[in-house]
Amino acid sequence: MADGDDGNGLRNVLVTFKSCLADNQEILMDPYLKGWKGLVRFLNTMGTIFSFISKDAVAKIQIMETFRSGDQKESYATLQSMVQYELSNSLVDLKQPGSYPTSGCRTILRLHRALHWLQLFLEALQTSEADAQTSVLCTDSYNASLANHHAWIIRKAATMAFYALPTRDAFLANMRVGTNEEAIAMLEEALPHIRKVYEVTESLYAQHNLLELP
Numbered sequence: 001m002a003d004g005d006d007g008n009g010l011r012n013v014l015v016t017f018k019s020c021l022a023d024n025q026e027i028l029m030d031p032y033l034k035g036w037k038g039l040v041r042f043l044n045t046m047g048t049i050f051s052f053i054s055k056d057a058v059a060k061i062q063i064m065e066t067f068r069s070g071d072q073k074e075s076y077a078t079l080q081s082m083v084q085y086e087l088s089n090s091l092v093d094l095k096q097p098g099s100y101p102t103s104g105c106r107t108i109l110r111l112h113r114a115l116h117w118l119q120l121f122l123e124a125l126q127t128s129e130a131d132a133q134t135s136v137l138c139t140d141s142y143n144a145s146l147a148n149h150h151a152w153i154i155r156k157a158a159t160m161a162f163y164a165l166p167t168r169d170a171f172l173a174n175m176r177v178g179t180n181e182e183a184i185a186m187l188e189e190a191l192p193h194i195r196k197v198y199e200v201t202e203s204l205y206a207q208h209n210l211l212e213l214p
């Protein structure tokens with residue numbers, strides 16, 4: 001079994017995002033982090049050229065897991081309770097970097113922006129023609145989302161790495177969910193949940209003025 005493969009391909013990973021949304025519309029931290037871990041495993045199967053990306057994602061996941069196993073673990077059970085806890089205890093650098101460079105709010109914001117990239121990329125993949133180039137789909141999705149928050153050097157490195165992405169067919173096969181048609185159908189099924197998680201987080205962060213945390 002390939003490294004990072006849980007035996008069920010990407011389906012389980014994307015379905016994890018479905019389980020993030022609690023009945024009260026709060027976003028549960030544990031499945032959110034589990035979803036990211038699965039995505040990182042998938043990214044790691046695509047070659048070491050992406051390791052500077054997966055390392056950053058892993059570092060951010062670890063920051064959040066540390067909160068989830070610490071004294072205040074209950075405060076980090078959902079994104080909503082995290083925002084409430086950190087803001088009411090002044091644990092977030094709101095305007096410029098200061099005492100809290102690894103607050104939960106700013107760490108999740110980075111993953112949240114990356115989730116927007118994922119949403120756009122999966123939408124592009126789902127609607128793409130058979131001969132579409134994944135590097136182009138990925139670059140376009142990146143430019144429309146994460147790139148706006150990255151320094152020039154990161155943008156350059158990311159865009160270069162995208163050229164190493166496999167072809168659309170190989171990419172879909174690598175997802176290990178059956179034929180191309182089945183893989184596309186799975187994306188169609190998973191996307192509404194990813195969109196929902198993105199939208200709920202976006203409005204939570206907008207409501208508290210947290211969308212530009214340094």
Ligand code: 1Q0
Binds near residue numbers: 113114
């Ligand atoms: C498939 C190709 C994967 C492309 C992933 C696109 C993201 C590019 C991001 C480049 C990040 C570069 C590393 C450092 C960035 C940090 O400066 C930045 C800001 O953090 P900070 O602390 O400096 O303020 N960090 C981020 O923006 C977070 C980036 C997290 C990226 C997480 C990507 C996880 C992997 C995803 C693979 C998904 C493949 C899914 C394919 C599904 C196919 C059906």
